[in-house]
Amino acid sequence: xxxxxxxxxxxxxxxxxxxxxxxxxxxxxxxxxxxxxxxxxxxxxxxxxxxxxxxxxxxxxxxxxxxxxxxxxxxxxxxxxxxxxxxxxxxxxxxxxxxxxxxxxxxxxxxxxxxxxxxxxxxxxxxxxxxxxxxxxxxxxxxxxxxxxxxxxxxxxxxxxxxxxxxxxxxxxxxxxxxxxxxxxxxxxxxxxxxxxxxxxxxxxxxxxxxxxxxxxxxxxxxxxxxxxxxxxxxxxxxxxxxxxxxxxxxxxxxxxxxxxxxxxxxxxxxxxxxxxxxxxxxxxxxxxxxxxxxxxxxxxxxxxxxxxxx
Amino acid sequence: xxxxxxxxxxxxxxxxxxxxxxxxxxxxxxxxxxxxxxxxxxxxxxxxxxxxxxxxxxxxxxxxxxxxxxxxxxxxxxxxxxxxxxxxxxxxxxxxxxxxxxxxxxxxxxxxxxxxxxxxxxxxxxxxxxxxxxxxxxxxxxxxxxxxxxxxxxxxxxxxxxxxxxxxxxxxxxxxxxxxxxxxxxxxxxxxxxxxxxxxxxxxxxxxxxxxxxxxxxxxxxxxxxxxxxxxxxxxxxxxxxxxxxxxxxxxxxxxxxxxxxxxxxxxxxxxxxxxxxxxxxxxxxxxxxxxxxxxxxxxxxxxxxxxxxxxxxxxxxxxxxxxxxxxxxxxxxxxxxxxxxxxxxxxxxxxxxxxxxxxxxxxxxx
Numbered sequence: 001x002x003x004x005x006x007x008x009x010x011x012x013x014x015x016x017x018x019x020x021x022x023x024x025x026x027x028x029x030x031x032x033x034x035x036x037x038x039x040x041x042x043x044x045x046x047x048x049x050x051x052x053x054x055x056x057x058x059x060x061x062x063x064x065x066x067x068x069x070x071x072x073x074x075x076x077x078x079x080x081x082x083x084x085x086x087x088x089x090x091x092x093x094x095x096x097x098x099x100x101x102x103x104x105x106x107x108x109x110x111x112x113x114x115x116x117x118x119x120x121x122x123x124x125x126x127x128x129x130x131x132x133x134x135x136x137x138x139x140x141x142x143x144x145x146x147x148x149x150x151x152x153x154x155x156x157x158x159x160x161x162x163x164x165x166x167x168x169x170x171x172x173x174x175x176x177x178x179x180x181x182x183x184x185x186x187x188x189x190x191x192x193x194x195x196x197x198x199x200x201x202x203x204x205x206x207x208x209x210x211x212x213x214x215x216x217x218x219x220x221x222x223x224x225x226x227x228x229x230x231x232x233x234x235x236x237x238x239x240x241x242x243x244x245x246x247x248x249x250x251x252x253x254x255x256x257x258x259x260x261x262x263x264x265x266x267x268x269x270x271x272x273x274x275x276x277x278x279x280x281x282x283x284x285x286x287x288x289x290x291x292x293x294x295x296x297x298x299x300x301x302x303x304x305x306x307x308x309x310x311x
Numbered sequence: 312x313x314x315x316x317x318x319x320x321x322x323x324x325x326x327x328x329x330x331x332x333x334x335x336x337x338x339x340x341x342x343x344x345x346x347x348x349x350x351x352x353x354x355x356x357x358x359x360x361x362x363x364x365x366x367x368x369x370x371x372x373x374x375x376x377x378x379x380x381x382x383x384x385x386x387x388x389x390x391x392x393x394x395x396x397x398x399x400x401x402x403x404x405x406x407x408x409x410x411x412x413x414x415x416x417x418x419x420x421x422x423x424x425x426x427x428x429x430x431x432x433x434x435x436x437x438x439x440x441x442x443x444x445x446x447x448x449x450x451x452x453x454x455x456x457x458x459x460x461x462x463x464x465x466x467x468x469x470x471x472x473x474x475x476x477x478x479x480x481x482x483x484x485x486x487x488x489x490x491x492x493x494x495x496x497x498x499x500x501x502x503x504x505x506x507x508x509x510x511x512x513x514x515x516x517x518x519x520x521x522x523x524x525x526x527x528x529x530x531x532x533x534x535x536x537x538x539x540x541x542x543x544x545x546x547x548x549x550x551x552x553x554x555x556x557x558x559x560x561x562x563x564x565x566x567x568x569x570x571x572x573x574x575x576x577x578x579x580x581x582x583x584x585x586x587x588x589x590x591x592x593x594x595x596x597x598x599x600x601x602x603x604x605x606x607x608x609x610x611x612x613x614x615x616x617x618x619x620x621x622x623x624x625x626x627x628x629x630x631x632x633x634x635x636x637x638x639x640x641x642x643x644x645x646x647x648x649x650x651x652x653x654x655x656x657x658x659x660x661x662x663x664x665x666x667x668x669x670x671x672x673x674x675x676x677x678x
Contacts, residue, residue: 094324099321108522277374
C-alpha cells in the first residue's frame with residue numbers, strides 16, 4: 001500500500017511477555033486524517049501495541065511504519081513526529097501546568113508560542129490554573145494538560161492510550177469533541193478505549209481481544225455486518241432467565257447487557273414459542289423484543305464465533 | 312533554550328520543590344558529623360576490674376590504688392576469693408579479674424617473683440584484649456615504680472612510643488575522613504538512583520523517552536544536581552569538623568575536593584547502574600544496600616585492609632571507597648600531596664570510566 005496515504009502501517013506484529021502472548025500477528029492500517037479506535041477489554045494488548053508504535057518497546061516479530069518511517073530503523077525521527085499520551089498520567093506532578101508545557105516544548109525544540117494555535121482550544125480551558133502544579137489538578141484537567149503536552153510539538157500522528165479511562169461522562173464526551181477538532185486540522189489519531197460506546201466516535205475501529213484483532217471496519221459497517229437477529233429478553237427472575245436461555249436450543253448465545261438479556265436467535269427461534277416455554281418454566285413478566293445490535297454485541301458475537309472455530 | 316539547560320532547570324525546580332531533599336542535604340552532614348565521631352570509637356574505657364588480693368601487702372595496695380586512679384580502668388571490688396570475683400564476671404558486672412598471689416611482695420623483694428594472673432571476659436574481643444592490655448600496662452608501670460624506689464639506679468625506659476599524625480590517638484581523627492565517604496555514597500549514590508527509578512515508577516520516563524532528548528543529556532542533568540549537592544555536603548561536613556572538633560586538613564583542600572569529585576562520579580555511576588537494572592525503588596535500594604555494606608566493611612573504613620585475609624585484600628582493589636578513604640586519610644591527617652596519591656587517583660579515574668560505561672551500557676530507552 002502507498003505509505004503516503006497511511007499514517008500508521010502495522011504488519012504482523014507479535015510480542016510476548018514470557019509465555020503470555022500480548023500481541024499475536026496484529027496488522028492494521030490507519031489512514032491520514034482519521035481517528036482510528038482500538039477497542040477491546042483489558043489485556044487485549046492495546047497498550048503494548050502503542051508502546052511498540054511509539055518506539056518504547058521492541059516487537060518480537062513483524063514490521064510497522066509510523067508516518068512512513070520504519071519503527072526499527074527510523075525510531076529517532078518517529079519520536080519527533082508523534083505525540084503520545086500514555087494510559088497513566090505521566091507528566092511531572094511537581095511542575096506547574098506552564099512549566100510542564102514549556103519543558104516538553106523545549107525538549108522537542110519548539111516554543112509554546114509557536115504552536116499555540118493548535119493547543120489553544122484545549123489549553124485555554126486550563127490556562128487560568130497555569131501556576132498550579134500538575135499533581136494538584138483534577139482528573140479532567142490532568143487529561144487536558146497531557147493532551148496539550150502531547151500536541152505541543154505539532155505531531156503528525158497522535159497516540160492516545162485509554163485517554164478517557166477514569167474520566168466522567170461529560171468530560172469524556174468533551175474529549176472526543178476535541179479529538180474531532182484536531183482531526184480537522186489534519187492530525188491522524190490512534191486511540192484506544194475499553195468503552196464500547198466510544199467506538200461510534202471513531203472513523204474506523206479495530207476490535208481486539210487477547211492480542212488478536214477480531215475485525216477492522218467503520219463502526220457503522222461493523223453493526224451492519226451483524227449477521228443474525230438479536231433480541232432483548234427480560235423477566236422477573238433475571239438470573240434464572242439467563243440460565244434457562246443458555247440451555248434453550250433455539251438461542252445461539254445469550255449474555256447480560258443491563259436491563260435486558262441479549263439473545264442471539266438460532267435457526268429454530270420463534271419468539272412466541274420461547275415466551276410460552278419460559279412461562280412454563282415459571283418465569284413471570286416475560287418480555288421479548290427485537291434489538292438493534294451495537295458494537296458490544298458485535299464484539300461478543302465475533303468472540304463467540306472465534307471460540308467456536310477453535311473448538 | 313538548549314536542551315540540557317531546560318533539563319537542568321527542571322531538575323533544580325523539582326529538587327527545590329521536594330519538601331525533603333534540600334533539608335536532607337543540609338541536615339544530614341551536620342547530624343552525622345555531630346554524632347558519629349563521638350560514638351564510633353574503638354577506645355576502650357571503663358574496664359571494670361575486680362581484684363582478688365591474697366597478698367594484703369603494701370605492693371598489692373599500691374596496685375589497687377593505681378587501678379582505681381586509671382582513666383581506662385575502674386575498680387569494681389576487692390574480694391577475698393577468686394570465685395566471688397568470677398561470679399561478678401559471669402553477671403557482667405566485671406570485665407577483668409586480677410589475682411594477686413600470696414607472698415607476692417615478699418617474692419618481689421627476694422627476687423623469687425610470683426606471677427599475677429589476669430582473667431578477662433573476651434566475648435567482646437576488642438574490649439577483652441585491650442582491657443587486659445591496659446591492666447597489664449598498669450601493673451608493669453606500678454612494678455617499675457616499685458623497683459625504682461628499691462634500687463633507683465636500675466630505672467631506665469626500654470621503649471619510647473610516639474604516635475605520628477595522630478599524637479593523642481584520637482579515634483575521631485581517623486573516623487572523620489571516613490564519614491565523608493559515607494555521606495557521599497548516600498547523597499550522590501542513592502539519591503540520583505532513587506530519582507531515576509522514581510521516574511520509572513511514575514511513568515514520566517515514558518513521556519521523556521518518546522521525545523528526541525538523548526539519554527545522555529537527560530541523565531547528565533540529573534547527575535549535575537546531585538554532584539553539586541555532594542560537594543555542598545562535603546563542605547558542610549568539613550566546616551563542622553573544623554568548628555566542632557577543631558580538625559582541619561593538613562594537606563591541600565584542592566586535593567581533597569578533586570578526590571571527592573572523582574569519587575562522586577564513580578558512585579553516581581554506580582547509582583545509575585542500580586537504577587537501570589531495577590524497575591522499583593525497592594529493588595534499587597536493596598541492590599545499593601548490598602554493595603554499600605561491602606563498601607563500608609571491606610574498604611578499610613572501620614578495620615584495616617592489611618588485617619583481612621589475602622583473598623579479601625584482592626577484592627578490595629575493585630572497591631572504589633578503598634582508594635578514596637586512603638586519599639582522604641592521607642591528605643587529611645598526613646598532608647599527602649596529589650603526587651603522593653597519584654595511584655589512588657588513577658584507580659579512581661579508571662573506576663569512574665568503568666562505572667559510567669556500565670551505566671551507559673545498561674541504559675535502555677526502549678525495552
